Amino acid sequence: xxxxxxxxxxxxxxxxxxxxxxxxxxxxxxxxxxxxxxxxxxxxxxxxxxxxxxxxxxxxxxxxxxxxxxxxxxxxxxxxxxxxxxxxxxxxxxxxxxxxxxxxxxxxxxxxxxxxxxxxxxxxxxxxxxxxxxxxx
Numbered sequence: 001x002x003x004x005x006x007x008x009x010x011x012x013x014x015x016x017x018x019x020x021x022x023x024x025x026x027x028x029x030x031x032x033x034x035x036x037x038x039x040x041x042x043x044x045x046x047x048x049x050x051x052x053x054x055x056x057x058x059x060x061x062x063x064x065x066x067x068x069x070x071x072x073x074x075x076x077x078x079x080x081x082x083x084x085x086x087x088x089x090x091x092x093x094x095x096x097x098x099x100x101x102x103x104x105x106x107x108x109x110x111x112x113x114x115x116x117x118x119x120x121x122x123x124x125x126x127x128x129x130x131x132x133x134x135x136x137x
Contacts, residue, residue, distance in 0.1 A: 024050040040064040063087045070096040086110045
């Protein structure tokens with residue numbers, strides 16, 4: 001499903017993902033009119049930039065159990081609400097929630113995260129104790 005709807009700026013409604021999808025890289029990148037909650041199937045491993053710049057998504061962010069790459073997954077999703085999440089298998093968490101102005105709660109990262117540059121940059125509503133694993137560089 002990588003790049004399937006990339007830059008389809010006039011798509012509306014809630015995004016969907018089939019149960020056998022393994023890669024959502026750039027799947028809905030820059031689909032600014034999508035609304036509702038983002039989705040991620042249980043088989044997805046590549047989730048990089050999947051919803052990057054989907055500025056009208058409003059549901060809580062999600063991350064499937066098998067995701068390893070969340071680089072820029074929700075970057076610039078200004079209207080996303082809820083707590084940021086990161087699965088136990090994620091290693092690349094760079095920019096994952098960068099500029100998500102409405103997410104809230106305690107920032108955390110999974111135990112296997114290695115890269116988390118600018119992960120929570122400009123996330124103004126985060127609070128609590130930030131937590132990151134021992135592998136972060």
